Amino acid sequence: EVQLLESGGGLVQPGGSLRLSCAASGFTFSTYAMSWVRLAPGKGLEWVSAISDGGGSTYYADSVKGRFTISRDNSKNTLYLQMNSLRADDTAVYYCAKVSSKGGGCGSTSCSAAFGYWGQGTLVTVSS
Amino acid sequence: DIVMTQSPDSLAVSLGERATINCKSSQSVLYSSNNENYLAWYQQKPGQPPKVLIYWASTRESGVPDRFSASGSGTDFTLTISSLQAEDVAVYYCQQYYSTPLTFGGGTKVEIK
Numbered sequence: 001e002v003q004l005l006e007s008g009g010g011l012v013q014p015g016g017s018l019r020l021s022c023a024a025s026g027f028t029f030s031t032y033a034m035s036w037v038r039l040a041p042g043k044g045l046e047w048v049s050a051i052s053d054g055g056g057s058t059y060y061a062d063s064v065k066g067r068f069t070i071s072r073d074n075s076k077n078t079l080y081l082q083m084n085s086l087r088a089d090d091t092a093v094y095y096c097a098k099v100s101s102k103g104g105g106c107g108s109t110s111c112s113a114a115f116g117y118w119g120q121g122t123l124v125t126v127s128s
Numbered sequence: 129d130i131v132m133t134q135s136p137d138s139l140a141v142s143l144g145e146r147a148t149i150n151c152k153s154s155q156s157v158l159y160s161s162n163n164e165n166y167l168a169w170y171q172q173k174p175g176q177p178p179k180v181l182i183y184w185a186s187t188r189e190s191g192v193p194d195r196f197s198a199s200g201s202g203t204d205f206t207l208t209i210s211s212l213q214a215e216d217v218a219v220y221y222c223q224q225y226y227s228t229p230l231t232f233g234g235g236t237k238v239e240i241k
Contacts, residue, residue, distance in 0.1 A: 035230075037178075045170075045178065045221055047230040061229045062129075095177055103168055103183045104225050112225045114168040116189075118177035 002026040002117045004096045009122030016086050016126070022079040022096030022119060030054070030074035033099035033106035035113055036081050038092035039121070046092075049081065050099065050113055052106045059111045064090075086126045093121040130154050130224050134233035140241040147209040149236045151222035156202045159226065166226035169198055169207045172235075173218045181220075182207065214240060 008020040022034070035050040049070040050059045058070050069082040079096055096119040099106055103114025131154040141147045157166045165185035170178040180189050182198040185205055195210045209216055217240060222233040 044219075044235040045172075045223075045232040047223075047232065050228075050230070059228050100180065100183065102187070102189075103180075104166060111228050111230070112166055113230060114166075114180065114183055114223065114225045115170075115178070116180055118179070120177055 002098060004098065004117060004119035006094065006096050006119045006122040009094065009124045011125045011127065012086055013128050014087060014126055017082070017084045018086065018124060020081040020083065020094055020096075020122060020124070022081075024077045024079065024096075024098070027098070029072075029077040032101070033111070033113060034072060034079045035097045035099055035106075035115060036070065036079075037095045037097050037115065037118075038090075038124075039095070040089070040092040043092075048094070050106050050111045051079070052108065052111075057106065057108045057111075059106065083124070086124075088126050091124060091126050093123050095119055095121045129229055130157065130227060130231050132222055132224055132231050132233035134220075134222060134236050136236060137234070138237040138239065140239045141209075141212045142241045143214065144211050145241075147212050147216070147238055149207045149220050149222075149238075151200075151205040151207070151233050153203045153205075153224055153226075157224045157226040158202050165201055165205070166224055167200070167205050168223045168225060170221045170223065171216075171218045172221065178221065209238070212238070212240070
């Protein structure tokens with residue numbers, strides 16, 4: 001059974017940093033691209049970032065480019081999101097998502113990702 | 129960026145009746161080399177993460193009840209719940225995966241009338 005368990009969320013002041021983690025199990029982590037998607041209060045889903053299976057290619061939404069860094073450790077079956085220079089509009093539940101093999105994928109030059117499994121999410125609140 | 133526009137924002141349907149949700153993309157998500165539409169549908173119930181219902185615009189994910197169906201091509205897509213059940217109360221999102229940035233529609237909230 002696929003399991004994705006996010007951690008690392010919490011309350012942070014504007015301008016601060018947080019590092020989210022997503023521990024994966026139940027599948028061969030190193031063979032799947034992974035992604036982060038967020039849901040802000042009262043808003044819809046927003047894709048944040050994606051990373052290829054080997055970690056060599058990364059993709060970002062313009063809203064987080066230059067502030068967030070996605071990475072993975074395939075030896076630990078863990079996905080990360082380093083979030084710097086946080087703003088109030090980054091407040092959201094952050095979901096880790098496994099890119100589905102049924103819906104494209106993320107390679108070295110492009111990312112066509114649909115999401116087959118999602119974690120329960122971790123809440124990030126940016127406020128003074 | 130491809131903008132995904134869903135309609136309506138919300139709808140209330142009686143139990144057993146049909147619910148129809150529309151999704152329009154600002155440019156085609158049909159990839160000519162494989163004739164596939166890079167469009168997925170998700171269901172998100174309160175307090176839960178999203179769950180994928182449909183890939184490739186019309187292919188139901190395994191385990192999804194057959195009362196959920198989807199159609200469309202190019203820029204116009206539809207998700208239909210043929211006979212609404214109480215457990216279908218949720219927000220439904222379309223998502224294009226034709227190109228980055230990957231984008232979602234604004235969501236459609238489905239309630240019981």
